[in-house]
Amino acid sequence: MFIRFLTTGGTIDKIYFDQTSQFEVGESQVNHILTEGLANIDYDVLSMFRKDSLDLTDEDRQKLKEFIENDDAERYVISHGTDTMVETAEVLAAIPGKTMVLTGALSPARFKTTDAVFNVGMAVAAVQTVNPGVYLAISGQIFEAGNVRKNRDANRFERIS
Amino acid sequence: MFIRFLTTGGTIDKIYFDQTSQFEVGESQVNHILTEGLANIDYDVLSMFRKDSLDLTDEDRQKLKEFIENDDAERYVISHGTDTMVETAEVLAAIPGKTMVLTGALSPARFKTTDAVFNVGMAVAAVQTVNPGVYLAISGQIFEAGNVRKNRDANRFERIS
Amino acid sequence: MFIRFLTTGGTIDKIYFDQTSQFEVGESQVNHILTEGLANIDYDVLSMFRKDSLDLTDEDRQKLKEFIENDDAERYVISHGTDTMVETAEVLAAIPGKTMVLTGALSPARFKTTDAVFNVGMAVAAVQTVNPGVYLAISGQIFEAGNVRKNRDANRFERIS
């Protein structure tokens, strides 16, 4: 069972550059998380974007959608910033017959305390067990695209209904 | 969707006591992992045993099975040592209508580098998405009870067929 | 032997706020580092500023100097941003009879990989062993004020002569 990881940026991959006091999207932490998780799975990781999700455009989302439509994998885990994860999920929901799980983190994977490892673990399990469709793996839950929102005040994801 | 966590011991909860140079099963790390994972779920944690899984007896497994049969929850994540996780899964497979996911770790949760957080993330996702039955969440995969073994030489879990 | 810790901000205490995608100086990590280091010492921690060291003004440095001059402790560890640590050390060098060790980090203490813990360990040892004066504890070395510079290209501190 092959899993293709697509990275788009977001908090999960943020790193701090002391020389410029800048905090930017760094190299993807997915490989590191899978290695530490002793995940014995068939996979690869492709970098699509390195952006805060607030900076992702409609064009970026179309590009991501077209990439998946024309790609030969059946299962995808997509790392993504949390601010527009819900919007990207809805765009991808138009793709039939594939299983796509978006995940990310509210705290960078490079932090001592982070939700990144737990969330990627959830996404890896979900992409192997759910029916084709688009899902979010975050806040300890597996949400279906179209039935989830980010509650910014509580800093978590919730079902709409 | 309520999840009951049952802890039985194993490497995942091991701690080192310098005063005695002893390495023993300590307090369960499940609560800590769920908190760090920002898991917004309805759950509780019950401690059943604090044993290396090689020390779990047939009687212990019966006790665990009877507890779940007579308990009112529908979904369980069971933390367990890896050496006999497969055997315990087969005993629990006789329970109908409930979803049980066993998980654990090859490296203690208190270590800097550990598969524990990733594995518990997988188990939490699986217990919410799979059909009733008994599963193992480890080595980056979700295995069904009866179709999995621990490959001790490679230090990982594999499908039998 | 009493040690007073003065915190002024800098990378060592940086934290990331997902809700605003902002990276700011958070609560001091000194207490946490001393606790984890099992430091059995007589100390307290006072917060002077919460600033990037590039934002510290001449007025701030005078305020810090006057605080120490009028304070009754004899030994100080001062956490500080790295960009102007050298300048602050030179201002404090005018204070006679007290031992002051500045330290900080090139990577935040909240990161999995950070020089913060090692550097605070160095500072705690130095403040107990050196003669009165002003020192920097960073880059694996103990530098005397006036004979150290930050090499920004190499991202480390060096002796001038």
Add this chain to the structure above:
Amino acid sequence: MFIRFLTTGGTIDKIYFDQTSQFEVGESQVNHILTEGLANIDYDVLSMFRKDSLDLTDEDRQKLKEFIENDDAERYVISHGTDTMVETAEVLAAIPGKTMVLTGALSPARFKTTDAVFNVGMAVAAVQTVNPGVYLAISGQIFEAGNVRKNRDANRFERIS
């Protein structure tokens, strides 16, 4: 200023082997700690023993003493188990003209929460700042050989007088 690190084993380097449920002295963590601490120093690391310090014999201590006496370095950091660190320090105290700092940890360096990084930071600072002699860097303090004991009940080191 060259520093030679000698490793002898102890809790600081303990690792857990799941395959055998054994907890043993693993590879030295000193290199890893110095790299993470961004220590820009001239050093090397030599492995003398890989033992719990309760298993170190009088012969081992003589061997260590003779090695240092006949070696050309002037400054040593010696990683050591805590149970007999005091005894080894007293044996080494007979060596004139060299600076030797023993350090170790009450919790393994591979643990998420450990005093190892802080202690090695202290030792690296002390070995550069103190006069020739033998010292212990642990419990947040720099102790002189002959005036320190391990308080096993409180799990810390203390001055005798």
